[in-house]
Amino acid sequence: MELVVAGGPSAREGRSFRKVPTGVGGQMAQSTVASGAPKERGVGLLRNILRRKEAYLLLFPSFALVFIFNYYPAASALFHSVFEWNGANVQRFIGLGNFAAMLKDPTLMGSVVNLIRLALFSLAVNLTFPLLAGALIFHLRDLRLAYIYRVLFVIPLVVPTMVVLGIWKSIYAPHIGLLNALLKVAGLGHIARPWLGDFRLALYAIMFIGFPWVAGMSTLIYLAGFQAIPSELLDAASIDGAGTWKRFWQVEIPLVMSQIKLIVILTVIGAMQNFSTIMVMTNGGPGTVTMVPGLWLYRNAMYYNKMGYACAIGTALFAVTLTLTYLNMRYLRSSVEYTGI
Amino acid sequence: MSKTLKHDLPIHVFLIFAAILTFYPFFFMAMTSFKATPDFQHNFWGLPQWIQLSNYSDAWMRIRGYVVNSLVVSTTSAAGVLCIGSISAFVFARFHFPGREVLFLMLLALLMIPGILTLVPAFLLVKNLGLMNTYGALILPYIAGGQIFAIFIMRSFFASLPEELFESARIDGAHTFHLYSKICLPLSKPILVTIAIMNILSTWNDYIWPLVTIADGRLWTVSVGIVSFGSQYMGTESWGPMYAGYVLASLPLIVLFIFTMRYFIAGLTSGAIKA
Missing domain, CATH: 1.10.3720.10 (MetI-like)
Incomplete structure (x- = not known):
């Protein structure tokens, strides 16, 4: 039950963040998105990413782990489903052969x-x-x-x-x-x-x-x-x-x-x-x-x-x-x- | 007879009957674990004629290694999930940065990927990394997989904490780490305990992954070890030591349950919504 309740507010909140200009919530005072001409926007985004680098650094351990132990094996499984593969030296593309x-x-x-x-x-x-x-x-x-x-x-x-x-x-x-x-x-x-x-x-x-x-x-x-x-x-x-x-x-x-x-x-x-x-x-x-x-x-x-x-x-x-x-x-x-x- | 009891009586009859059916096998296990072999053979259904405590010492000699391994693996994994997961959840809940929603969805999408799909490549990966027959083969993937759901829950919890708390600390000049460790974590104790318990339960019960990655019997966890232990007694008639081993293998989780019952029930109910 807790989760149903917990999921609700966070989803709502996610929506409201997009509506509210980025400068309003908590930490945001210094990182307002540049809303000038289109060519400046790219630079603004980059600057914004650099400014928030702390966030990305802190997320790094989580993402390193899921990329190594979750995303890579999942991709590897889907990829190798169309191969004859012994896990080592034999790897031959056979299309849908395995499924047949x-x-x-x-x-x-x-x-x-x-x-x-x-x-x-x-x-x-x-x-x-x-x-x-x-x-x-x-x-x-x-x-x-x-x-x-x-x-x-x-x-x-x-x-x-x-x-x-x-x-x-x-x-x-x-x-x-x-x-x-x-x-x-x-x-x-x-x-x-x-x-x-x-x-x-x-x-x-x-x-x-x-x-x-x-x-x-x-x-x-x-x-x-x-x-x-x-x-x-x-x-x-x-x-x-x-x-x-x-x-x-x-x-x-x-x-x-x-x-x-x-x-x-x-x-x-x-x-x-x-x-x-x-x-x-x-x-x-x-x-x-x-x-x-x-x-x-x-x-x-x-x-x-x-x-x-x-x-x-x-x-x-x-x-x-x-x-x-x-x-x-x-x-x-x-x-x-x-x-x- | 009070009115409440009169209303409840038929329900009690049914529930007690269901409880007896549910618990009799456990009762039989506990009872037989104290029986010597001849006692078991001639007195199958009855209570033990005398208490054979050596069943327990024999079983303990053989399974204590598994219990120690499971304790190390499960507690380290839960600690890792809490550490790494709570930092990420904190970032997702209280930071604003480009790509936040996309990154979060990238984690969430992993909940849809079943373990059975990744089993074979993950096994080969662990093998190629040289992690076979180490605790790392279990702990690292357990943290990687366990943190996903943990981040999902903790993020919504952290996001629901009032912003004013953080704001006033920030005005006082508190650093980000301070906001995380002095405000966010202390307010979230119940949810952290719940997540730790759910993690310990799931890693303690995992069977297939330790079976494929740990060949060395000395590093087996309880799940793998107890199956091997039990199968050595199955064909014999000395079920006393076998059941004593089962009881000992169950004790750590039962002790955990006794101390954290409140969180346990809440956690199991919310944890169910994993899918």
């Missing part, structure tokens, strides 16, 4: 199907369980207990991801795993199996990690959204005779659409990018039934030395992520504006 090869790569195509399944499942989960948990915590009348629940559902976030995955590995473990032990207790021992090693079920086992999905970022984001709803609005709905259920669907949900939109973006980006979970849990196996594009990119680069091909996969993932983010921003409704009501 991607379409004919059965492992990659299988991994794309897995990615779509994982992303859709993750979306379905993130739009229901945490939303419900957030709404329930919001509806508690006892605010002290509501705070306690909130803290409680944050704690799992500070357990290192790899420890959480280690615990899930022990839940799915073949012989003494928690899930199998539980099934035996329940008299269902015959369906016990090595879950992560099962060709049909491994992907579902991965999807189920994190069950019941209420502790985490999404719950916090929804809760923050609900808490930002002005209470007059909720009171008004109640006075108008809206029951809890009706109020939830017709007042609260439209007012947290921005949060829902955010969760959709975060979930999609997360699904596209995250392959460490798969890597640690199954490493794409058994066979390649749980392969995802990110892991396949990693393997092509690190095991097979096909750096160009890996860059092409990265470029494709980048393009798809950008497109989906754009579509989401463009077509998913934001929160209903309540200021005008």
Whole structure:
């Protein structure tokens, strides 16, 4: 929430700076832009840059770092996506050859199907369980207990991801795993199996990690959204005779659409990018039934030395992520504006 | 029964059920971490028959290096992000100079570039710079990447500080550095803490980058080390030491959480808007 608020004033401010003549704000007394004849303007700008050199010097460390570690690798990835490249001596231009090869790569195509399944499942989960948990915590009348629940559902976030995955590995473990032990207790021992090693079920086992999905970022984001709803609005709905259920669907949900939109973006980006979970849990196996594009990119680069091909996969993932983010921003409704009501 | 409790009761039932499902695996981990192997084999679900503290000393011997490495890497990176990021944010917020908006957008645009795109060239870069198997391979890219979002947040915060404060200090003859260190930073403590925590959390959890840049097991961070550590026990039935290792690997972040809970929750909620 903080950021939405924080983004607002700075954007507004950015606009107002352009309108206000440069001499007005804070430090500016000495650096008024020369507004004389056009040929003087260039000189004035240069003089202005020189005069403000302190600013550029202070920004230098930040920009040096991002140019070396962010801009250069990104440009290099896009550039090398049209090369056959082993990262060292072999570098041959092959146009769209890598992209054509991607379409004919059965492992990659299988991994794309897995990615779509994982992303859709993750979306379905993130739009229901945490939303419900957030709404329930919001509806508690006892605010002290509501705070306690909130803290409680944050704690799992500070357990290192790899420890959480280690615990899930022990839940799915073949012989003494928690899930199998539980099934035996329940008299269902015959369906016990090595879950992560099962060709049909491994992907579902991965999807189920994190069950019941209420502790985490999404719950916090929804809760923050609900808490930002002005209470007059909720009171008004109640006075108008809206029951809890009706109020939830017709007042609260439209007012947290921005949060829902955010969760959709975060979930999609997360699904596209995250392959460490798969890597640690199954490493794409058994066979390649749980392969995802990110892991396949990693393997092509690190095991097979096909750096160009890996860059092409990265470029494709980048393009798809950008497109989906754009579509989401463009077509998913934001929160209903309540200021005008 | 009070009216509040009557209204809340069905909600409590649901939330407590969800909390039990969420926390049982963690509880099982903590409980089993104190069990000796035979106790674990014959008494899978029950509480430990006796407390096997040697699980912890065994696990600690094996993972303490990873914890130390992570502490060094994560705190140095967070300090770097705060240092470099706050200076840039200060410049963007309180200076006026040609190209300010363009430069700022150049930083902001990087938020759209996914790590997966830059992974391979960044790996080759670090290799060519001779940084492989050094802390620098982690710290430098962590500062470079971490500062972007930090600058974005800090800039709006610094810009919202009242201009009069700076103006009066300037009249008193204060130098730029003085404005930054004596006015800007002290007023921004909560946001600085939030950014530090978010950074520590994300670098502590990073797995792929240390995996590709650090081959020397002695320099592994907790994320990489604990996976390797856990996999050595997975096939065996001595889960006590394994879980003890997991608990020890989690403790630093949990301690951090206890001391900074307020900032943590605010930070996580605002940090989510990264995309």
